[in-house]
Amino acid sequence: MSNAYNRPDQLSPELRRRVLETARRLGYPGPDPVARSLRTRKAGAVGLLLTENLSYAFRDPAAVGFLEGLALACEDAGQGLLLVPANPEREDVAAVHRAGVDGFVVYSVPDDDPHLAAVLERPVPTVLCDQPDLEDVDRVGIDDRAAMTELARHLIELGHRRVGVVCMRLARDRNDGYVSHERQQSARFHVQRSRLAGLAQAFTEAGVDWQDVPVVERFDHTIASGASAAAQVLERDPRITALICTSDILALGALAEADRRGLRVPQDLTVTGFDGIREAEQSGLTTVRQPVLEKGRAAGKLLLDSAERTRPRSVTLATELIRGTTAAPPRSAADERWFGP
Amino acid sequence: MSNAYNRPDQLSPELRRRVLETARRLGYPGPDPVARSLRTRKAGAVGLLLTENLSYAFRDPAAVGFLEGLALACEDAGQGLLLVPANPEREDVAAVHRAGVDGFVVYSVPDDDPHLAAVLERPVPTVLCDQPDLEDVDRVGIDDRAAMTELARHLIELGHRRVGVVCMRLARDRNDGYVSHERQQSARFHVQRSRLAGLAQAFTEAGVDWQDVPVVERFDHTIASGASAAAQVLERDPRITALICTSDILALGALAEADRRGLRVPQDLTVTGFDGIREAEQSGLTTVRQPVLEKGRAAGKLLLDSAERTRPRSVTLATELIRGTTAAPPRSAADERWFGP
DNA sequence: AATGTGTTCTGAACCGTTACGGTCACTTCA
């Protein structure tokens, strides 16, 4: 039976014909993929875990880029890509347990995510993306911290000393508002933690007291969130000369808010992002371009070539600082800095 | 064993503890999802078939919107979403056979696609999207033909009579160039066929000989393709006053080409699209907005509520004509029309 | 003590496939 479908060379054409003929007559729909998977111990698919509403992945251009790269790698290997429905609100890990896959890619989830723990318990290879190094697990990512430090130094060189920060969700709980120093350091999202640390380092080195820098967090990663967060920063300290956002999406919101307030960018206020999505570069934002597609592809390859080399392996991709329409701080602000307020 | 994990009420806490304890000691990784699927006859996932390179789905905003909606529906139902790697070049149907899913959504593939045939042979519910009605299969889509007719009438009202068309791939073979009348009618992609038919009807009714209207096809669905196709149309007949594209992506390319040629839009040339993607509406394109997200969600719901109602069912969603920066034909062209060239 | 009732636990059948080894017929060559 099996041979008739999958191994035509193992039997005579005559028999094969006969088998297929009766199969059709009996209404046999062809070998069952699940049973086959059980027997061969291969699901023919890769699982993707992202702790966001699944649909979010399609709204964030950076995530879409990552998906595209990952899909590319899967396609090359003839593997399916299973999007695992992991709702961040509910702690329902069942979906992870039920996923019939040969391996997992985990994309930017908090360190303490129960879904992540569930994935690691499964006896299949796993690749972590945008996560800290974990024992015995493959990893792919960028040097968020160094990239952000570079961006910060660029601003510092231009003369910016009074800055504000808008960042994404730092942990699983919703905390829309100011971020304490403590919360910054104990942030559960590796990416956000690293980026903030990079900023803190650069500005501290430049003699700025990081404690005084307002950092505002938003749970939802949308342009609207970016705008409202920017507003909150500007209300706390209207005299900041640069608004650093930890993602382009947030930065686009900040741009909108600046516009609403009649602030010219970059003359009155410099805004920066992170990721290098198309919309951001089009709008002239200063940002860090990271190879999201390449990241996805690398994650897929790492997973699918699991045999290769000694594991765990770690891939760090290069980033590039995009100098958009940044400007020196406005005169008044610069003067203030030199002569006091 | 099974009970210890899934049915805690069926056994004493003491035994459950003991079972789990020894399981852990033996390094048992928890129930195997594939074996469970085999027994329960549920894969817990929905398959998505699109005959494009998988990664393409993430590059086309309309497709991304569809995916988002579908993902939304799957998430609600706690189902995974499996992207089936179906390469349009190779006729490798194996991936369809190997997909462990409880049902399929098929998104805009040609009528004669072998992958589609393979899906229909599988004994699982299926929902077709942007496909013609098929016996015994659920369907969701829009009225492409009527929508395009409406758009055409709008142009006709403005006075456009000399138009050109840029369309997407009409069949599985690559045919970058002019499209014969015959090829138009026998197009294998339902969506493209319907849109062309809608145009033909409206313009014929307005007294335009459809045979004279240049229609140029492009295999790849990219902005660059749109631009080159627009160039081809304009070379064939530089005096056209409106360029109708069957997708926004192509239309964006046409806009770029118009710009390159120094043609002002819409004063010198009117350009229209189809889909209503964000970039298109931002650039003021006249287009038909279709609810892509809703389409994906509807497809998912239809599939997941398979029990409900009598099948097959058919859902047709509403579209909306977006009147962008269309203009009447330039004077010269209008004059020509009245007084001859 | 025998019977009934309810609970906890055990064992076996089944899901549909593939891998493997064995049977059998038939060819080849000494």
Added chain:
DNA sequence: TGAAGTGACCGTAACGGTTCAGAACACATT
């Protein structure tokens, strides 16, 4: 003619769960 070799075909045992019938046991009732 018989032994060895070849290839086609077939039967069976897993794969790892879930489910369900019924065994075993505890306890209450007559």
